Amino acid sequence: MRMRTLFGHYFVTALRNLATHKLYSFINIAGLSVGLACAIFIILFVRHELSYDRWIPDSSTLYRVGVTVHLPGRAAMQSSQVPFPLLRAMQEIPEVKSTTHVVPEPMTATVGDHQFSETVAVVDPAFFQVIKLPLVEGDPARVLAQPESIVLSQSMARKFFGAADPLGKIVTVSAAEGWGCDAQDTACLSAVHPLTVTGVMRDLPQNTQLAADIILPNSSQADELRPAFRENAWLSGGTYAYVTLTPGADPRTVLAKLTPIVDRSVDPKRLGANLRGSEFMQFHLTPFWDIHLTSDNDGGMKPAGSWSTVYGFSIIALLIVLVACFNFMNLATARATLRAREISLRKVVGAKRRQLIVQFLGEALLTALISLAVALALVEMLLPTYDGFLNQPIEFHYLADWPLLLTLVAGAIAAGLLSGTYPAFVLSAFRPAAVLKMNASQTGSGLMRMLLVVSQFAVSIGLGIAALVVFSQITFARHIDLGFERDGVVIIRGITKLAPSARESFARALSTDPQIAGAVLSDAAPFDLSNASNGAIQIQGEPQSFAAHIVSIGPDFPSLYGMQLVAGRFLSTAHGDDVSGRTVLINAEAMHRFGHVAEETLGRTMVFGNGRATIVGIVGDAKIDGTNPVQPTVYVDEPDDYTLLSVRLRGGQIAEALSHIDRTWRSFMPGAAIQRHFLNDSFDDLFASDEKQGVMLGLFASIAIFIACLGLFGVASFTAERRTKEIGLRKVFGARTRDIVRLLLWQFSIPVLIANVIAWPVAYYYLHRWLEGYAYRITLNPLYFLAAGVIALAIAWVTIIAHAVRVARASPIIALRYE
């Protein structure tokens, strides 16, 4: 009972202290609540990232099959899509309990008079029994049993049928690209397939690697992939494949048993690789739950996260909370003289040191818990904006998320204890004899306080340097010379639905519009090489052979894209050999790999795939692979391979140009929705993730420096008051106002300057490693470091200049009466 009374007394004293010293209470609570709010946002993000796919029932023994392909002369390529025949081969392995696959196929869905361009997930009929996505309607074992069945998500059902019950209704689908048909098979290209809705699936949440709103079985006629392809195409990646292993099975055993199957099924020599099948294609099993954070850059259904982002931001959260805690420590010890009398009195009346420690720790805890309440309010207000920025629905429900709430309370308590420990030990050590008569006191080590300020600014400067470098790298990458012109280009897919002659007609029809500068067919476009092939190339008679992109282009492709001609000529319809695939262009990288100069390369015969062709031109290295290093590339005219159309707009009347494109498409393909996008959108997507990271780094750097400056403001304010007498004496002996201001500014600049010495090497180390992940990158210019340091110093000066000037201007008479 007496302990409760004592704690009650401590609580009342703490509250009254907070109310009496409003400025410092505000500084403490503001700093800690902003720091905690940042930490909460990051925790929510990390929790979201770690939660991917764990909500799917019975998915702990589920694996996705991936592959690493080793093409000669090229870095190993990771892919999350594997050859179709692999799954049937895996079914022979006893440890594999079940398999399923997902192939996203673009289709046009027609419901009544409405057409929708959608991506459909084509799966095997057992899909819902292997990946147990929740069905609102339908039996997982039977929902895809009928070939002409279709399962819709709830939102897709509403989109198609409104509030009506979708079960039993008809959705007609047709292939958007027609690559499952022969080019001349117009019946196949224009086929439509009525499918019956047999199930409704709960909308997939954001935290899953799967993207599926429409699912149909691969037994359906609507599936573009032909059975022969699914059974034999070992050298074409085509499907996301998932396997469930038997309980206790070791994935390594499964992969070991797969090796001889791959060796006898895959012949890499066709691609110029003198390797065994299992060396050419190395398969791996990734646990389903780990895919989101371990599968960066391998073409998953959705953009992946990464462990480095999770760890990186977790560390930033910790650093920001530490910066806030250091504030508290600094202010509490700097202002210790104000509590000296009270502390000494308490000792005089019998308080033991540990009782005082408990009291001050309690005050720190109270501040931390009040700050947590403010932080939660900030999170509540800013969560919608945060969601929008990340483009992910991150939620926080206090009751449902009670474990997280408890964790946050525990975290706030830890922050309070951390903040309060040093001040508690300093304050409780006061000697009453010294204080009560002479009003002198120890206030803790000035060195410790300086170290705390140095640490705060080191974190802020480090984050600031990182933000500057990330933004500079993104700006550099965005403005790099791509070797082609990307502005004003629209890419149209789905032209494989047209017969080859119709494709040319479509391109010509588009070009008649005065707003359109040109249109050219190809099987690939910059930033989208998914349909381009890769194969070994070699100059006839020479041993040098390496893998290259082989891109099929119409003759006007290089001029439409503004590519540079290094030597020779472009392909042309004026040359019969050009349009029959007997001549090729190569890029400068391929020429260098051959070890020749232009004059030695032009006119040579190149061997690739099953054919030969004459090199008639060398083009500049166009970075069609985006931010990846330029690969050797061969450009050949193979009209049968065309899959998309590049259209260059003249600029100005963009809306009219797009209308013309859409009208022309409808006249050629009345039953299929157009699939078009601006090339610049694909370019922007390359940087979306890095830009978000850059913005977040900049934001966190700003928050860290804001918190550090809050503390600096408080310490400067208090220190200035304490030095009133000294400053008065200096003025009596001749110091001018600007001499005093300079003195105070210099004193508070020292920790900031020292912080630079700590932050620069740490920032250099991590940023150097980060930049090495980019093929085209900036150098770490010392100016980035200098700029961050100067900005930090300037902000510190702005923070304290008001105090410095006020104190410096005070009359020395008043100052000397201070005692």
Place this chain on the structure above:
Amino acid sequence: MITLKHLTKIYRTTEVETAALRDINLEVAVGEFIAVMGPSGCGKSTFLNVVGMLDSPTSGEYWFGDQNIAGRSETQLSELRKNSIGFVFQSFNLIDELNVSENVELALLYHQDISRTERKTRVHDALARVKIGHRARHMPQQLSGGQQQRVAIARAVVSRPKLILADEPTGNLDSANGEEVMQLLTELNGEGTTVVMVTHSHSHAEYAHRIVNLLDGALVTESIRRVL
């Protein structure tokens, strides 16, 4: 009550050694009122700090009752101080964040053996004793100097100490308030509490049974003013 034998207190820094108290020999009887006088810097406050167990002597003996204080830990001294000694300071030393009643109650909060009811009763009685009960809910900033010192005295006596140490209790008060404070101390002494008071004021020193004079840390003279 108090016996000091060859008590010495030396303050040492890396460069200077200062003898604040030198070979003090003094006995204070139970119920005695002692006034300690001397010029500034003669060691009066140091003397009070040592007697009040806020500071430890460098050498010599200090007996408080039948207990030898030398060599005791801070915790043990804190217990002794809490139970036996009350302090009154020149600058009152009230806590600004606590009201009058809470300031007085502070002296009892660290006593494990006093119930809440008894604590409230004692506080009430102490405030009544010094005639400040009507200001129980006021904050120190709302009181005059004399009133604040009366609160400080109430705080000093609420734990019923055997000894009150007063360090220039009238130093910051006008003559009327100073007299009032001296009356209070005399009454408390009359009830059996031993009082040791440091003062510059000769008139206030006359309230004591005995005046001791310090000079340069040494006890130079004693004079009897009243019979105990």
